[in-house]
Amino acid sequence: MADMNNNWKVVPPFHPEFDLERCDYENGCTICAHECSFGEIGLRPVKGPDGQVRQRPWANLTSCGACQRCVKMCPRNAIHIACQPMYTSHNYWSPDYVNAIWRQSGARGGVLLVGNGATGPQRRYFDHMMFDACQVTNPSIDPLREPMEIRTYLGRKAERFGEDMGPQLKLEVPIMFGAMSFGALNLRVHEAEARATRAVGTFWNTGEGGFHKSLRGYGANTIVQVASGRFGVSEDYLNSAAAVEIKIGQGAKPGIGGHLPGEKVSGEISETRMIPVGSDALSPAPHHDIYSIEDLRQLIFAIKEAVEYRVPVSVKIAAVHNVAPIASGIARAGADIITIDGFRGGSGATPLQIRQNTGIPLELAIAAADQRLREEGIRQTVSLVASGGIQCSSDVLKAICLGADAVYVGTPVLIALGCGVCQRCFSGKCAYGITTNKPGLAERIDVDEATGALENLLHAWAEEMKELMGSMGISTIEALRGNRDRLRAVGLSDGEMSILGIKHAGA
Amino acid sequence: MCGIVGIINTDKRKIDGSHIREAIRIQRERGNGLGGGFSAYGIYPENRDKYAFHIMYEGTRHNPVIGQVESYLERKTRVYQSEEIPVYPNERIPRGPHFKRYFVKILEEQINADQTEEDCVVEIVMNINRMGGAFVVSSGKNMGVFKGVGYPEDIADYFRIEDYEAHMWTAHNRFPTNTPGWWGGAHPFTILDKAVVHNGEITSYGTNMRWLEMYGYFCLLQTDTEVISYIYDKLTRKDHLSMRDACYAMAPSLWEEIEREKDGKKKTLRQIYGPAVVNGPFGIVLTHDRGAIVLNDRNKLRPVVCAKSGNTFYASSEECSIRLLSPEVDEIWSPRGGEPVIIDLQQEEGREVA
Numbered sequence: 113m114a115d116m117n118n119n120w121k122v123v124p125p126f127h128p129e130f131d132l133e134r135c136d137y138e139n140g141c142t143i144c145a146h147e148c149s150f151g152e153i154g155l156r157p158v159k160g161p162d163g164q165v166r167q168r169p170w171a172n173l174t175s176c177g178a179c180q181r182c183v184k185m186c187p188r189n190a191i192h193i194a195c196q197p198m199y200t201s202h203n204y205w206s207p208d209y210v211n212a213i214w215r216q217s218g219a220r221g222g223v224l225l226v227g228n229g230a231t232g233p234q235r236r237y238f239d240h241m242m243f244d245a246c247q248v249t250n251p252s253i254d255p256l257r258e259p260m261e262i263r264t265y266l267g268r269k270a271e272r273f274g275e276d277m278g279p280q281l282k283l284e285v286p287i288m289f290g291a292m293s294f295g296a297l298n299l300r301v302h303e304a305e306a307r308a309t310r311a312v313g314t315f316w317n318t319g320e321g322g323f324h325k326s327l328r329g330y331g332a333n334t335i336v337q338v339a340s341g342r343f344g345v346s347e348d349y350l351n352s353a354a355a356v357e358i359k360i361g362q363g364a365k366p367g368i369g370g371h372l373p374g375e376k377v378s379g380e381i382s383e384t385r386m387i388p389v390g391s392d393a394l395s396p397a398p399h400h401d402i403y404s405i406e407d408l409r410q411l412i413f414a415i416k417e418a419v420e421y422r423v424p425v426s427v428k429i430a431a432v433h434n435v436a437p438i439a440s441g442i443a444r445a446g447a448d449i450i451t452i453d454g455f456r457g458g459s460g461a462t463p464l465q466i467r468q469n470t471g472i473p474l475e476l477a478i479a480a481a482d483q484r485l486r487e488e489g490i491r492q493t494v495s496l497v498a499s500g501g502i503q504c505s506s507d508v509l510k511a512i513c514l515g516a517d518a519v520y521v522g523t524p525v526l527i528a529l530g531c532g533v534c535q536r537c538f539s540g541k542c543a544y545g546i547t548t549n550k551p552g553l554a555e556r557i558d559v560d561e562a563t564g565a566l567e568n569l570l571h572a573w574a575e576e577m578k579e580l581m582g583s584m585g586i587s588t589i590e591a592l593r594g595n596r597d598r599l600r601a602v603g604l605s606d607g608e609m610s611i612l613g614i615k616h617a618g619a
Numbered sequence: 620m621c622g623i624v625g626i627i628n629t630d631k632r633k634i635d636g637s638h639i640r641e642a643i644r645i646q647r648e649r650g651n652g653l654g655g656g657f658s659a660y661g662i663y664p665e666n667r668d669k670y671a672f673h674i675m676y677e678g679t680r681h682n683p684v685i686g687q688v689e690s691y692l693e694r695k696t697r698v699y700q701s702e703e704i705p706v707y708p709n710e711r712i713p714r715g716p717h718f719k720r721y722f723v724k725i726l727e728e729q730i731n732a733d734q735t736e737e738d739c740v741v742e743i744v745m746n747i748n749r750m751g752g753a754f755v756v757s758s759g760k761n762m763g764v765f766k767g768v769g770y771p772e773d774i775a776d777y778f779r780i781e782d783y784e785a786h787m788w789t790a791h792n793r794f795p796t797n798t799p800g801w802w803g804g805a806h807p808f809t810i811l812d813k814a815v816v817h818n819g820e821i822t823s824y825g826t827n828m829r830w831l832e833m834y835g836y837f838c839l840l841q842t843d844t845e846v847i848s849y850i851y852d853k854l855t856r857k858d859h860l861s862m863r864d865a866c867y868a869m870a871p872s873l874w875e876e877i878e879r880e881k882d883g884k885k886k887t888l889r890q891i892y893g894p895a896v897v898n899g900p901f902g903i904v905l906t907h908d909r910g911a912i913v914l915n916d917r918n919k920l921r922p923v924v925c926a927k928s929g930n931t932f933y934a935s936s937e938e939c940s941i942r943l944l945s946p947e948v949d950e951i952w953s954p955r956g957g958e959p960v961i962i963d964l965q966q967e968e969g970r971e972v973a
Contacts, residue, residue: 249620249796250820250900251920258918263874270891272858277887489833492891513825585822585900587918588871590893597825 122214125196125207126178127171128153134190137168144169144182144191149543149553150536152176177534181543184530212464224464227537227547228523229364229456229501232468236456237475237608238507241599242617246585253587255578261588262286262577264518266355266495267424268448278448279424281355283518284313285574286589287508289566290453290499290520291337291359291428293321295372295381295393296460296537298549300557305525306330307559308566317520320344320359320370320395322384328352335426338415340369341395343385350418355449357426358411360399363457363500366430366471370395371461376540378549409445416446424448430470431455431477431500436484443485443494450494451520452477456501458523460547461538474500475514479612482515482594491594505576514612515594528569529562621806621818622649622792622936623923625904626944627911627962630930633661636780636788642940643790644772649818649936653800654793655774656766658807658814658906659785663761669699669722670740673756673763674747675803676717684752685717691750695743696723704765704778711773716802718756720763737811737856741835744810748839754803759812759908766791766805774805787911787964789904791816798842808845810836810852812908817844818921818936819901830894850895851905860888862912866959868892870917904934910964917957925960926951932962 128144135141138160145153145167152175155167169191178193212224246252253260264286268278289305302324305316310333317335322344327334331352338345339359350356361367372381372393382389402408412425419425426449427442429435435452442450454474459467478498485491498511499520508519527533530544537547545556577589586592600617601609609616624642628634639657663671672692676682680703692698704718730739744755757764762785765778771792775781791806798804807814821827821843828838828846834857836849847869854865871877871889880886889896900920905912913934915923926933928945935941941948954960 246822250822253918259873261874265890269893270887273860273864273888273891274858277890280890486829486833491830491833585820586898588896588898590889590896591823591826591898593826593893594829595823595825597828598822 122211122218123196124173124176125211126176126193127173127196128176128182128191129171129194130169131190131192132168134188135169136188136190137166140166141187142167142169143185143187147181147185147543149181149541149548150175150177150179150539153182177536178532179534179536179543180532181530225461225538226464226467226535227458227460227462228533228535229458230467234455234473236501237473237604237612238503238510240602240604241475241510241612241614242602243506243509243580243584244598244600245583250585252585253582255575255582258582258587260578260581262574262581264589266449266497266517268494269492271492279422281315281424281449282313283315285570286512286518287570287573288314288335288497288518288520289316289525290457290522291317291319291335291357292460292522292525293319293337293372294324294384295321295376295549296547298545298554298557299324299326299380300554300559301529301546301562302327303559304529304557304562304566306333307563308570309333311563311567312570314570315354317357318353321372321381321393322386323349323352324380324384338411339395340397340399341393343387343393343395346386347418350415353423355424355426356415356419357428357449357451358408358415359428360402360408361428361430361432361453362459363430363453363455363471363474364459365462365466366432366455367397368463368466369397376549381549405441405445408442412446426451426497428453430457431472431474433472435472435477436480439481439496440484440488440490443490447494449497450481451497451499452481453520454498454500457499458526459537474498474502474511476608476611478511478516479514479596483613486594505573506580508573509577509580509592510599512589512592513595513599517593524569525566528565529557620649620794622646623789623816623818623902623904623934624936624940625789625816625906625911625913625932625934626787627906627932627964628786628930629932629962629964631661631786631964632930633784633786634788635784636775636782638944639788639790640772640775640780642935642944643792645939645943646792646935646937647770649794650770650792651794652770653768653795654766654791654805655769655771656764656791656793656805656807656816657771657775657778657780658757658762658764658789658809658816659780659783660762660787660906660908661785662763662783663722666700666722667761669724670696670758670760671763672721672723672758673704673765674719674721675754675756676719677752678716680717682717682752684750685719687750688747688753691747692721692723692743695729695739696725698723706777707779709773709776712767712769712777715767715777738835740811741852745835745837749837754840756803757807757809757814759809759814762812762814762908764807764809764814766807767802768800768805787906789814789816789906796820803840804842806844808840808842808848810848811856813848813852813905814907815844815848815851815903815905817847817901817903819903819916820899821846821897821901822899823897826894827897847897847903847905850897854892854895862910862961862963863959864888866912866914866961868895869897870914870957870959871896872917872957902936908964910962912962913954913960915954915956915958919956922953924951924953934960
C-alpha cells in the first residue's frame, strides 16, 4: 500500500472542552489526562499569577471518540464533550463518508474497522410495536401482589408427555449474556459476568476465546463456544459448561471471520486459547469442516457424544435473508437451541462495510424463523434465542412475543460497566478497562462493583418485564411466547406486518 | 363478564332443558343480550353411534355454501339423517341464521393412515369452518349445542330446549367485550364431544392458537374461547393425558410449588405444555362424554361456585342459580384458583375424583 503524502487530516468529530473556572489544575489535579487512554487529553505547563508552573489539561484534537471517560471521572465536573460544528455542509456527503475516504486514501488505507453494532438508519422495528394492556374486561395484575413468573427453560421439548426431553437450561430471567471472548474482554469482565449470572440464575457465554481455568467453578452458568478457530476447545472445555454453542456467524459480521492481533495474545490468553504467545488468532470465515448442513449435523453430534448428551447444543447464526429455512435445517440437524443474531449485534471489531450493510433486522428474522418452525411442526424441538440490538426490557418482551424463548445481550453488559459506545473496542485502549487487557487499563474494572452492576441490570429488566406482563394480564412468560396478538404495529407496511405476524394498531 | 351454569346428573338421569333455562335466566345481570347458548348430552339416544353435526349457515336456506358443505359431507361421511333444527322465532328473536343437523358416520376410506376416526372429524370441522359462511356448532355423538345472539332464556325458547332431555347440561350468558356479538361467537364452543362455556378473557390466546395450528386446529370463530376446547381435545385425546393432568397443563402451579414435588411429573408437564397454559381471568365448565371439569385461572379472577345435591352436581357463576334449582344442597363450595373440580362419569357412581 502506498504511503501517501496526501494524508488529509481526519477531523475528529469530538473534542473535550474544559471549564477552567471549575478545573482544579491549580491544585495539581491531572485526573482527566490520566484517564484518557486514547491520547486526546494532554497537559500543558502554564505559569500562574503566583509565578508557579502548573500542568493544565489540553485537548490534542486528534483522537477523541466521545467515550465520556474524562467527563465522568472529573471530580469538578469541568469537562464536556463538544461535537465539531458544521462538519460538512453537504447533506449527501455526511461526515461519516467523507471521513472514511480521507482515512482510506491516507496513510492508513485498507479496510476500515469499527467496534459495536451497526449504526445505519434502518428501521428499528421494536419501536414500531406496541404492547396491549388490560382495561375493564380483564384485570391487570400487580406483580407486587400476585405471583409473576418469568422462569424459562431452553432445550428440546417433547412433543407430548411421555416422550424423551432433551437436557434443559433453567433461566430465572430469560436474559443471558452474549458471547464475548476472553481477549476481546479481559478476565475481570468474564468473572463479573460469571458471578452475576450465577447470582441471578442465568447464563453467560465465553465466546470463542476459551474458558479461563480460574472461572471453571462457574461452569453451571456458563455456555462455551466452539467457533471456526476452535480456540481453547478440548474435551474438558466442552464438559466444563452447562451448554455448548457452535458459532456459525455473528450479526455484526455475517460471513466474516475474526482476528485477535498477536500483540494481544498474552500469556493468559495464549493458555486459554491454546495458541502460542504473540501469534495472531485467526478465526476463518466459515468452519472449514462445515461446508453444508450435513457437516453441521456431524459437529453437533460429535459434541453431543463428547458431552454424553448431558448438555444442550446451541447453534448461533447471523440473521440473514434465508434465516427461516436455515433455522429449520439447524433444528433438523439436531440442535437444541438456535441463536439468531440480528444485524445490530455488537462486535469488538468488524469491517465497517460489513457491519453497516450485511444481514437483516433481528425482529424480522425471529418472526420468520419462529413461523417457519411452526409451519413445519417442529417448534417444540428447539428453543430460539434472539440477540443483536436488544436495548431494553421491552425489546426482550417484544422478541419473546414474536417467538423467541430468551435473549442474549452483549452491548448492554458493556454499558452497565461504563462503556460509552465509542466503537473503538478493537483498539485495546478502552478507557473503561472493558475491551482491553492492557495492565493499567484492565484494572479499572473492579470485579465486585462490576458484578453488582450486572446483577442490578438483570434485576431491573426483570422487574420491568413483570410490570409490562402484569399490564397485559399475563402472569407467566409461557403465555407470552409467540403471542403476537399482544403486539400491534404503528406505522408499518402490510408487508412488514405480515412478516412480523402482527396487526396494525386499531385493528 | 359472562355467566355460566353446568348441571350434571352423575347417575345419568335425564332432565329436560327447562331447568337449565331457569338457572341461567336469573343470571341475566351477567349478560347483555348479545349471546346465549346451551350444550346438552344424551339428547340423541336413537343416533348415539353417529356424529351429530350441528351446522350454522349464515343468511338463509338459499346460501350456496349449504350445498358445498353437504356434498363435502357426503364425500367424507355416510349421512344417515339430514334435517333442519327446529326453531321457533318469537318477538325477541324474530330471525336467525339457518341451522341444520346431520347424523353421520365417517367413511373408513376417508380416514388417512396417520389419522384416527376422530382426527378425521376434526379435519372435517376445520374444513367446513374455512369454507366461509358455514360454522360447525357441535360435532359430538349423542350431544348438541344450541346457541345464538340474544339473552339465553330467549335462545332457549328459540330452540325450545325444553323439548330435549339430557343428563348433562351447560349454559352461557354472554356479555361480549373483545369480539363481536354474532351467532357463531356465542358459547358453548365445541370440538367432537367437548363443549366449553367460559367466563373470562384469554390473554394467552396468541400463544395457544399458534401452538394448536401446529397440530391441525384452526381458530376461526373470532373469539378466544374456542382455544380451550381445542387444547383440551389435543391434551386428552391426542396426547392421552388424564383429565387432571390436562387441567394441570392448562393451569399449572407456580414453579416454586413444582420445585417441592418429588416425582418431577408436574415440572415436565409444564415444560412441555407451556404453550397450552391458559392465562388471563377465566372460569370454565368443560363437558364431554366422559364427564366435566370446572376450572378457574390460578389467580381466581372469575367466580365459580360448585355444589352437590344427591346425584346432581352443579357449577355456576352465581350461587343463586344453584339455590333456585336445589335450595337445600348437600354441599356447596368455591374451588380455589387453578384447582380443577373433575366429574368423571366413568368412575363408580360418577363421583368427583379429588
